[in-house]
Amino acid sequence: MFQAEGKTGLHACLLAAALAVTGSAALVPAAAQAQQPAAAARVLPDFTDLVDQVGPSVVNIRTTERVARGGASAEMDEEMQEFFRRFFGQPLPGMPRQGSRRGQPQEEERPRGVGSGFILTADGYVMTNAHVVEDASEVIVTLADKREFKAKIVGSDKRTDVAVVKIDATGLPAVKVGDISRLRVGEWVMAIGSPFGLDNTVTAGIVSAKQRDTGDYLPFIQTDVAVNPGNSGGPLINMRGEVVGINSQIYSRSGGFMGISFAIPIDEAIRVSEQLRASGRVTRGRIGVQIDQVTKDVAESIGLGKPQGALVRGVETGSPGDKGGIEAGDIILKFDGTAIDKPSDLPRLVGNTKPGTKSTVTVFRRGKTRDLTVTVAELEPDKPARVPGSREEPTPSSASAAAKSLGLAVSELSAERKQELKLRGGVRVDAASEAAARAGLREGDVILAVGNVEVANVREFDAALAKIDRSKPVSVLFRRGEWAQYALIRPSR
Numbered sequence: 001m002f003q004a005e006g007k008t009g010l011h012a013c014l015l016a017a018a019l020a021v022t023g024s025a026a027l028v029p030a031a032a033q034a035q036q037p038a039a040a041a042r043v044l045p046d047f048t049d050l051v052d053q054v055g056p057s058v059v060n061i062r063t064t065e066r067v068a069r070g071g072a073s074a075e076m077d078e079e080m081q082e083f084f085r086r087f088f089g090q091p092l093p094g095m096p097r098q099g100s101r102r103g104q105p106q107e108e109e110r111p112r113g114v115g116s117g118f119i120l121t122a123d124g125y126v127m128t129n130a131h132v133v134e135d136a137s138e139v140i141v142t143l144a145d146k147r148e149f150k151a152k153i154v155g156s157d158k159r160t161d162v163a164v165v166k167i168d169a170t171g172l173p174a175v176k177v178g179d180i181s182r183l184r185v186g187e188w189v190m191a192i193g194s195p196f197g198l199d200n201t202v203t204a205g206i207v208s209a210k211q212r213d214t215g216d217y218l219p220f221i222q223t224d225v226a227v228n229p230g231n232s233g234g235p236l237i238n239m240r241g242e243v244v245g246i247n248s249q250i251y252s253r254s255g256g257f258m259g260i261s262f263a264i265p266i267d268e269a270i271r272v273s274e275q276l277r278a279s280g281r282v283t284r285g286r287i288g289v290q291i292d293q294v295t296k297d298v299a300e301s302i303g304l305g306k307p308q309g310a311l312v313r314g315v316e317t318g319s320p321g322d323k324g325g326i327e328a329g330d331i332i333l334k335f336d337g338t339a340i341d342k343p344s345d346l347p348r349l350v351g352n353t354k355p356g357t358k359s360t361v362t363v364f365r366r367g368k369t370r371d372l373t374v375t376v377a378e379l380e381p382d383k384p385a386r387v388p389g390s391r392e393e394p395t396p397s398s399a400s401a402a403a404k405s406l407g408l409a410v411s412e413l414s415a416e417r418k419q420e421l422k423l424r425g426g427v428r429v430d431a432a433s434e435a436a437a438r439a440g441l442r443e444g445d446v447i448l449a450v451g452n453v454e455v456a457n458v459r460e461f462d463a464a465l466a467k468i469d470r471s472k473p474v475s476v477l478f479r480r481g482e483w484a485q486y487a488l489i490r491p492s493r
Contacts, residue, residue, distance in 0.1 A: 055192060475489075
């Protein structure tokens with residue numbers, strides 16, 4: 001196959017040469033000839049001017065870390081040193097001098113990694129990825145003109161993977177920051193960095209997608225620009241010579257480029273960098289709720305219409321959400337008037353809100369919307385979830401005809417269990433089979449609502465089931481441990 005393609009290409013080249021010699025190029029209409037250069041220029045842009053313009057602003061970043069020397073190898077080194085001292089009166093050449101007692105670990109500097117960055121301001125502030133400088137004991141920044149500087153880490157933020165370092169220099173060529181709202185899917189972009197330690201490597205491609213969700217706090221820019229280990233922290237540049245993102249992640253099964261790379265939007269990065277430069281840390285808001293996706297089936301069954309918002313699965317006790325009246329099972333539709341289209345929108349909006357701010361949260365609960373006021377608190381390090389309480393002995397179960405048709409047997413929730421879960425009511429699932437089991441319900445779950453009707457006890461549970469159309473899927477809000485979620489029970493026909 002490859003040989004045939006080679007011959008065909010050769011024949012085409014010979015034919016083109018013959019046409020050129022005989023002047024047959026005149027057979028191509030003049031209008032088409034005039035359009036060819038413009039089309040070619042549009043399809044294959046020239047990046048040379050961009051490289052000249054932005055290249056001097058891109059830097060290489062090398063890091064080292066201190067590691068302990070100890071164990072068998074360190075003891076062997078000390079024994080060799082002692083041997084040479086006794087018999088030759090001097091230590092073994094090339095070996096570190098003994099600086100501690102036998103068995104006590106020593107520290108040494110080792111290369112940690114290579115990354116990229118770019119000059120943010122003319123007075124020496126450089127932006128890169130947090131994972132490039134994480135745990136580094138020393139950061140070396142090399143400019144495009146080969147000058148090297150020891151850099152000080154001003155601050156880094158793991159949640160957005162943004163870091164700022166400072167070098168002692170002035171008059172540096174700073175980048176131009178682009179407007180992310182003008183970035184369009186399909187437009188050409190370019191990356192400059194140090195993949196595999198190869199400084200000032202230029203690659204290009206197009207924007208594949210925007211607002212790509214791969215993390216809690218960042219809607220990434222997806223591109224097909226070749227990005228490899230070492231490109232991290234380098235700039236993503238548009239055709240106007242402006243930085244629109246920081247190359248941060250790749251999708252790969254081998255560790256190398258596979259056609260998908262992700263960049264941090266520059267507007268998000270600048271917002272983080274301003275806080276890092278001001279205080280060395282990033283302050284974020286929190287309201288203390290755990291959220292999940294709203295599925296299409298659940299949205300239709302509870303009257304929400306379309307899947308939108310963020311389902312509240314749990315509310316931390318004493319948190320701003322708890323004090324503001326947010327409940328497990330609520331669906332948050334808006335935060336300070338901004339619509340929540342998908343769950344990842346909420347932590348970004350809350351995170352960008354200054355702690356202490358009174359914010360309005362619009363929730364959908366039992367078929368109605370209501371506005372709640374919460375005072376945003378400061379985000380703290382993640383805390384491990386509490387272990388759900390011990391199981392209780394159930395009271396005699398109820399299995400009405402309606403409950404049996406759904407495969408459910410329930411019982412009253414004890415006062416102790418209500419207090420433990422901080423619930424006003426609900427019924428305990430004693431058995432779940434057939435339709436209920438297929439929906440994911442199981443023994444020990446606590447049903448809080450059927451459809452959009454809240455149930456406080458078995459009597460209300462049976463009354464709610466008696467009113468529903470059992471030929472259609474039944475939406476059930478339930479708690480499992482500390483988490484609330486919806487299940488859609490489809491009765492057998």
